[in-house]
Amino acid sequence: MDGVLTDEEDDCPELVPIARKQAISTEQIPVTIITGYLGAGKTTLLNYILTEQHNKRIAVILNEFGEGSALEKSLAVSQAGELYEEWLELRNGCLCCSVKDNGLKAIENLMEKKGKFDYILLETTGLADPGAVASMFWVDAELGSDVYLDGIITVIDAKYGMKHLTEEKPDGLVNEAARQVALADLAIINKTDLVGEEELRQLRETVRSMNGLVRILETQKSRVDLSQVLDLHSFDSRGGARLQEKLEAAKTVQPHLDKTILTVTFEVSGSISEDDLNVFIQNLLWERSYKNKAGLVMNVIRLKGIVSLREKAHQMILQGVHELYDLEETPQVWSESAPRVSRLIFIGRNLDQEVLQEEFIAAVVNGESMG
Ligand SMILES: Nc1nc2c(ncn2[C@@H]2O[C@H](COP(=O)(O)OP(=O)(O)OP(=O)(O)O)[C@@H](O)[C@H]2O)c(=O)[nH]1
Numbered sequence: 045m046d047g048v049l050t051d052e053e054d055d056c057p058e059l060v061p062i063a064r065k066q067a068i069s070t071e072q073i074p075v076t077i078i079t080g081y082l083g084a085g086k087t088t089l090l091n092y093i094l095t096e097q098h099n100k101r102i103a104v105i106l107n108e109f110g111e112g113s114a115l116e117k118s119l120a121v122s123q124a125g126e127l128y129e130e131w132l133e134l135r136n137g138c139l140c141c142s143v144k145d146n147g148l149k150a151i152e153n154l155m156e157k158k159g160k161f162d163y164i165l166l167e168t169t170g171l172a173d174p175g176a177v178a179s180m181f182w183v184d185a186e187l188g189s190d191v192y193l194d195g196i197i198t199v200i201d202a203k204y205g206m207k208h209l210t211e212e213k214p215d216g217l218v219n220e221a222a223r224q225v226a227l228a229d230l231a232i233i234n235k236t237d238l239v240g241e242e243e244l245r246q247l248r249e250t251v252r253s254m255n256g257l258v259r260i261l262e263t264q265k266s267r268v269d270l271s272q273v274l275d276l277h278s279f280d281s282r283g284g285a286r287l288q289e290k291l292e293a294a295k296t297v298q299p300h301l302d303k304t305i306l307t308v309t310f311e312v313s314g315s316i317s318e319d320d321l322n323v324f325i326q327n328l329l330w331e332r333s334y335k336n337k338a339g340l341v342m343n344v345i346r347l348k349g350i351v352s353l354r355e356k357a358h359q360m361i362l363q364g365v366h367e368l369y370d371l372e373e374t375p376q377v378w379s380e381s382a383p384r385v386s387r388l389i390f391i392g393r394n395l396d397q398e399v400l401q402e403e404f405i406a407a408v409v410n411g412e413s414m415g
C-alpha cells in the first residue's frame with residue numbers, strides 16, 4: 045500500500061476473506077455469545093456459570109449493539125460482582141465498522157484497566173441478531189486481536205420457544221428466534237419443568253430440523269454441565285475432529301413449513317481448487333446467485349465444512365456466518381489410501397440440497413478439466 049491513509053480508510057478497514065491465519069495463541073481470550081429470545085433464561089445461565097466456575101476470571105458483557113440509532117452505547121462489564129461500564133462511540137455512517145472497532149477497543153481498554161480476563165461471556169439482548177456480534181469477534185480475532193470467538197449459545201424457552209420459532213414476520217424476513225437457532229453451536233432448551241414430554245420432543249425436533257449441527261441440551265434454571273458450554277472451539281481448527289463426526293452424522297431434513305430455516309448437507313468426492321471454492325462460496329454468500337427450484341434466492345445464515353483442497357495435504361475447515369467466511373487448515377492430513385471427500389452443511393432459508401451439490405460438483409469438475 046502506498047501513500048497516506050485518510051481518516052476514513054483508517055476507520056473502516058476493508059473486509060476481505062482471510063485465507064491464512066495464525067494459530068490461536070494461548071494468550072487469546074475466548075468469547076462465548078449467549079443469545080436467546082426475551083426471557084428464555086440467558087441471565088440465569090450467566091449467573092449459573094459465574095457461581096459454578098471458580099477458577100476462571102470471567103468478564104460478562106451485556107450487549108446492545110445494533111439497536112436503535114443512539115450515537116453512544118454502553119457496554120456493561122461485571123467482574124467479581126462489580127459492574128464496570130465502557131462507552132462505545134459509534135461514528136458516522138458505518139455502524140458495522142464502528143461497532144467492530146469500538147467493541148473490541150472497549151474490551152481491550154477494560155483489560156488494560158482491570159487486568160486480563162480468562163473468559164468473556166457476552167449476553168445479547170433478546171431481539172439481537174447474534175450474527176452481527178459474532179462476526180465482530182470472529183474477523184478481528186484473525187487480525188491478531190486479544191480475543192477469539194469460542195461459540196454461540198442459544199437459550200430457548202421450552203414453553204414459548206415453538207411459538208417464537210414459527211412466528212411469521214409480515215415483511216417475510218426470518219424471525220429473530222429462528223435466526224438465533226440457525227447460528228447456534230449449542231442450543232439450551234430451558235424451563236423443561238413447564239412442559240410435558242411430547243411438547244418437549246416437538247420443540248427438540250424443530251430445533252434439530254432447523255440446525256442439523258447444533259448440540260441440544262435440556263435444562264431447568266439453565267443448569268448445565270460447564271464442560272459442554274465453555275471452550276467449544278466452534279470456530280477454529282481445534283474443533284475439527286468433532287466437526288467431522290457431526291458432518292458425517294448430519295442429514296438434510298425436509299422442514300414442515302416452507303418458510304422456515306432448514307439444514308442441508310452433502311458430500312462430494314474429489315478435490316476442489318481454492319479459487320473455485322472461493323467462487324462457489326462468493327456466488328452463494330455475496331452474489332446471491334443460487335436459487336432453489338421455486339426460484340427463491342438461497343439465504344445462508346451459517347455454513348461449515350471440511351473440504352479437500354487440491355493444493356493441500358491437510359483437511360481444511362470452512363466456516364461462514366452471513367457474508368463472512370473463512371478457510372483454515374487443520375492438523376489432520378488426508379489419508380493416502382482412502383479417497384478424499386468434502387462434506388458441507390448449510391443452514392438458512394430457501395436452500396436446495398440438489399442445486400447446491402450440483403454447483404459444488406461443477407466447481408470440482410471445472411478444476412479437474414483445467415488439468
Ligand atoms: N419455571 C422456570 N423458570 C425459569 C427457569 N429458568 C429461568 N426461569 C425464570 O425465567 C425468567 C427469565 O429468566 P432470565 O434468565 O432473566 O431470562 P433472559 O433470557 O436473561 O431474559 P431477558 O434478558 O429479559 O431477555 C426469570 O424469572 C427466571 O427466574 C426454569 O428452568 N424454569
Ligand SMILES: [Zn+2]
Pocket residue numbers: 086087088167
Ligand atoms: Zn437477561
